[in-house]
Amino acid sequence: MVRRLATASALALVAACVARVVVGCGSFSGSDGSDTDASDDGAPGSPLDAGAPDGMSNQDGGADYGDIADSKRWTAIDIGNFVSGANAYAGGAFDGRYVYLTPSLGSRFVRFDTTQPTANMAAWELYDLGSSDRLWQSCAFDGRYVVSAPYATQSGGLDNDLLVRFDTSGSFMGDGGAAWSTYDLPYASFSGIGRAAKHLYMTPFTLHPLAEFGNESPEAGADYPDVIGNQTANGGVFVNGWYYFAPYYVPGQTPVGSGLVVRVHEGFSGDGGIESESFDYSKNNSSARGFNGAVTDGTYVYFVPYWNYDFSGYHGTVLRFDTRKALSDLSAWTTFDIPSNLANAAALGFAGGAFDGRYIYFVPNVRSVSPFTLNSTLVRFDTTRDYLQASSWETYDLTKVTKNGGGYLGAVFDGEFLYLVPNRSNVMLRFDARTRAPLPSALPGAP
Numbered sequence: 001m002v003r004r005l006a007t008a009s010a011l012a013l014v015a016a017c018v019a020r021v022v023v024g025c026g027s028f029s030g031s032d033g034s035d036t037d038a039s040d041d042g043a044p045g046s047p048l049d050a051g052a053p054d055g056m057s058n059q060d061g062g063a064d065y066g067d068i069a070d071s072k073r074w075t076a077i078d079i080g081n082f083v084s085g086a087n088a089y090a091g092g093a094f095d096g097r098y099v100y101l102t103p104s105l106g107s108r109f110v111r112f113d114t115t116q117p118t119a120n121m122a123a124w125e126l127y128d129l130g131s132s133d134r135l136w137q138s139c140a141f142d143g144r145y146v147v148s149a150p151y152a153t154q155s156g157g158l159d160n161d162l163l164v165r166f167d168t169s170g171s172f173m174g175d176g177g178a179a180w181s182t183y184d185l186p187y188a189s190f191s192g193i194g195r196a197a198k199h200l201y202m203t204p205f206t207l208h209p210l211a212e213f214g215n216e217s218p219e220a221g222a223d224y225p226d227v228i229g230n231q232t233a234n235g236g237v238f239v240n241g242w243y244y245f246a247p248y249y250v251p252g253q254t255p256v257g258s259g260l261v262v263r264v265h266e267g268f269s270g271d272g273g274i275e276s277e278s279f280d281y282s283k284n285n286s287s288a289r290g291f292n293g294a295v296t297d298g299t300y301v302y303f304v305p306y307w308n309y310d311f312s313g314y315h316g317t318v319l320r321f322d323t324r325k326a327l328s329d330l331s332a333w334t335t336f337d338i339p340s341n342l343a344n345a346a347a348l349g350f351a352g353g354a355f356d357g358r359y360i361y362f363v364p365n366v367r368s369v370s371p372f373t374l375n376s377t378l379v380r381f382d383t384t385r386d387y388l389q390a391s392s393w394e395t396y397d398l399t400k401v402t403k404n405g406g407g408y409l410g411a412v413f414d415g416e417f418l419y420l421v422p423n424r425s426n427v428m429l430r431f432d433a434r435t436r437a438p439l440p441s442a443l444p445g446a447p
Contacts, residue, residue, distance in 0.1 A: 063357060063358070063434050063435060064434060064435040065356070065358055065359065065433065065434045066431065066432045066433055066434065068378065068380060068394055068396040068431065069394075069396055071400060071401065073431055073432040074401045074429060074430070074431055074432075075118055075429070075430040075431075076401050076402040076427050076428075076429055077118050077427065077428045077429070077430060078426050078427050079101075079110060079124070079422070079426045079427075079428055080426040082121055082123075082124035083108075083110055083124050083125070083126035084126070085106070085108050085126065085128070086108060086110060086126060086426050087103055087104070087105040087106045087108055087426070088103070088104050088105045088422060088423050088424060088425065088426070089101040089102060089103055089104055089110070089409070089421050089422055089423060089428075090102055090103070090104035090135070090136065090137040090138060090151070090409045090410065090421065090423055091137060091138035091139055091192070091352065091409060091410035091421055092139060092410060092411075092412040092419065092421045093139045093140055093141040093146050093412060094114075094141065094412050094413070094414045095141045095146065095168050097113065097114060097115060098111045098112060098113055098114065098168075099111065099112045099114060099412050099414060099419055100139055100141075100146050100166075101421060101428075102136045102137065102138060102139040102148045102149075103135070103136060104135050104136065104137060104151075104409065104423055105135065105154065106128075106132050106154075107128060107129035107130060107131040107132055107134060108126050108127070108128050108129075109126070109127045109128075109129065109148070109164070109166070110124065110125070110126050110127075111124075111125050111172055112124055113125075114414050114417070118430065125172045125173050126173070127166075127172055127173055127177070127180065129164060129180065129182070131162065132154070133153050133154050133155065134150065134152075134153055134154075134160045134162055135151045135152045135153060135154060135160060136148040136149060136150055136151055136160070136164060137149055137151035137152075137190070137191055137192065137205075137409075138190075138191070138192040138193045138194075138235065138410065139193060140193045140194055140195045140200055141168070141195065142195055142200055142214075144167065144168060144169065145165045145166060145167055145168065146165070146166045146168060147163065147164070147165045147166075147193060147200055147218075148163070148164040148165075148193070149163065149190040149191070149192060149193040149202050149203075150162050150163055150164075150185065150188060150189065150190060151189055151190060151191065151205065152189060158188060158189035158205060158206050159188045159189065160188055160189060161184055161185045161186070161187065161188035161189075162182050162183070162184060162185075163182065163183045163184075163185055163218055164180070164181075164182055165180070165181050165182070165183070165218070166179055166180055167179040167180075167181075183218045185211065185218065185222070186224065187204070187206075187208040187209065187211070187224065188206070188208075189204070189205045189206045189208075190202040190203055190204060190205055190211065191203045191204070191205035191232070191233065191234045191235060191248070192233075192234060192235030192236060192246075192293065194235070194236050194237055194238055194243065195238065196238040196243050196266045197238070197241075197266055198214060198266060199212050199213060199214050199266060200212070200213055200214070201236060201238070201243045201264070203233045203234065203235055203236050203245055203246075204228055204232065204233060205232050205233070205234065205248075206232060207230065207231075207232065207251070208224075208226075209224035209225055209226040209227070209228070210224065210225060210226075210227065210228055210233075210245070210264070211223075211224055212224075212225065212264075212274070223274070225264065225274045225276070227262060227264060227274070227276040227278075228245060228262055229260065229262065229278070230250060230251075231247060231248070231249065231250045231258040231260055232248045232249055232250075232251075232258070233245040233246055233247060233248050233258075233262065234246050234247075234248035234291065234292045234293065234306070235292065235293035235294060235304075235352065236293075236294055237293075237294040237295060237296045237301060238266070238296075239296040239298060239299075239301060239323055240323045241265055241266060242263045242264065242265055242266070242323070243263060243264050243266060244261060244262075244263045244294055244301050244321075245261070245262045245263065245264075245294075246261075246291040246292065246293055246294045246303050246304065247259055247260050247261055247262070247289065247290070247291055247303075248290060248291065248292070248306075249290060254309075255286075255289065255290075255308060255309035255313075256290075256309070257282075257289035257290025257307060257308035257309060257313075258282075258289055258290065259280050259281055259282020259283070259288050259289035259290075260278055260279070260280040260282075261278065261279055261280070261281065261303070261321070261327070262276060262277070262278045263276065263277055263278070263327065264276045277327045277328075278327075279327045279328050281319060281330075281333045284330065284333070285317075285335055286308075287308060287315060287317040287335065287337065288303075288308075288317060288319045288333075288335055289308045290305070290306050290307045290308035290309075290313075290315065291303040291304055291305060291306055291319065292304050292305075292306035292350060292351045292352065292365070293350075293351060293352035293353060293363075293410070295352075295353040295354060295355055295360050295361075296323075296355065297355050297360060297383045299322065299323060299324065300320050300321060300322055300323065300383075301320065301321045301323060302318055302319070302320050302353065302360050302362075302381075303318065303319040303320075303321075304318070304350045304351065304352060304353050304362055304363075305317050305318055305319075305338070305348075305349075305350055305362075306349055306350060306351065306365070307349065314348040314349035314366065314367050314368065314369075314375075315339075315348055315349075316337060316338035316339045316347045316348045316349075316350070316379075317335050317336070317337045317338070318335065318336045318337075318338065318362070318381075319333065319334075319335055320333070320334045320335070320336070320387060321333055322334075334387060334388070336381075336387060336388060336393075338362075338379055338393070338395075341390045341393070342379075342390055342393055342395055344377060344395055346367060346375065346376075346377055347364075347367075347375070347377040347379055347395060348367035348368075348375060349364070349365050349366045349367040349368075349375045350362040350363055350364055350365055350375065350379070351363055351364075351365035351366075351408065351409045351410065351423070352408075352409060352410035352411055352421075353411060354411040354412065354413045354418055355383075355413070356413050356418060356433045356434055357434060358382065358383060358384060358434070359380040359381065359382055359383065359433070360380060360381045360383060361378065361379070361380045361411055361418060362378070362379040362380070362381075363378070363408045363409070363410060363411050363420055363421075364376055364377050364378055364379075364398065364406050364407075364408060365406070365407060365408060365409060365423065366406075366407065367406075374404075374405075374406025374407040374424060375406050375407075376397055376398045376399045376405040376406035377395050377396070377397055377398070378395065378396045378397075378398055378420070379393065379394070379395050380393070380394050381393050382394075398420075398429060401429055402427050402429065404424070404425045404427055405429075406424070407422070407423050407424025407425065408420040408421055408422060408423055408424075408429070409421055409422075409423035413433065415434075416432070416433065416434060416435065417430050417431065417432060417433060418430070418431040418433045
């Protein structure tokens with residue numbers, strides 16, 4: 001499928017939609033995960049189709065949204081078929097044309113040109129940073145740079161402090177890597193990175209301050225406010241002036257999962273000060289702890305469920321916060337337990353998500369340690385409907401798309417497609433989420 005570049009309005013929506021950190025036409029896959037067909041739907045810049053394709057419904061001012069159970073809207077893409085040495089990934093970003101994937105094994109960064117068919121070799125590029133022992137987790141686009149957060153090393157230590165930045169105005173693979181730069185940070189191990197209005201925020205995975213910086217050199221211009229407390233966080237999201245950090249775990253605590261939501265207000269005055277607030281909803285609901293990322297629809301923040309009581313206790317309780325209310329207002333918080341309300345005991349352990357203008361997606365990762373079992377159940381919530389009604393939620397077993405249909409970490413939405421980032425394999429899944437109908441200029445709280 002040949003597609004147009006994203007418009008400014010589309011980028012505004014994408015900036016508000018993508019979390020984790022941070023998405024058929026064209027080719028779709030059979031049960032073995034191989035591409036079985038590919039077709040073009042028109043030249044770049046071609047008019048929008050007047051009608052809704054099969055499996056889609058007209059919503060959101062003319063946008064058409066796809067049925068997640070429609071196999072023809074899914075594509076399984078083995079990245080290793082296009083770039084040599086591709087490994088597993090942890091999060092991604094979109095810059096208006098390219099989808100970027102951050103490596104969780106090795107140092108091979110990948111990007112895909114969304115204007116090209118997925119089967120086109122020329123659409124795929126790989127850059128090897130040459131630092132094979134390091135692992136990164138999550139990346140974000142700040143308007144010029146794609147920045148990847150340092151996470152760990154392959155030896156198992158949480159000691160990677162090397163931030164990686166790519167200048168999208170330069171060449172991804174050429175010019176001797178001139179568009180790439182690295183920075184040694186004073187702290188190591190961040191679990192996510194996300195964009196606010198004027199800054200990027202990196203989420204601390206070990207007991208150290210968060211990182212806040214703008215387009216200047218991260219070495220010279222970063223601030224490190226220590227507001228997270230005696231816990232670790234795992235990803236976050238920005239909305240309505242606040243950056244929310246997803247609570248993960250507290251070392252030495254039983255249960256180990258944390259429920260303490262911390263948010264920081266982005267300072268627009270330029271005085272360098274930072275305002276922060278925190279609230280622990282798990283004191284009111286013991287299941288509301290241990291999250292892996294957060295997503296916003298412009299009004300609510302959805303914390304993505306991972307595990308709560310111990311390192312093997314994966315769960316599916318989504319925590320939602322109404323950003324129009326005070327953080328300490330109990331009425332602002334609501335939970336929805338996916339396994340019990342949807343009668344799906346396998347829907348446990350998610351990692352990141354995305355918003356496509358109507359639906360919130362929860363990305364399946366791992367649901368059991370012993371025996372080790374990947375979560376293959378994609379879940380989405382229709383934000384136009386009642387949060388507490390089971391009929392507002394849908395699930396789809398991704399093993400119907402590819403036999404290795406689980407173990408994803410993060411998602412990227414490009415205004416039309418949803419991309420699930422492969423963390424346990426090279427097979428990226430792409431879902432035809434919505435048509436290229438006119439998009440709103442911005443969502444509430446969008447940067």
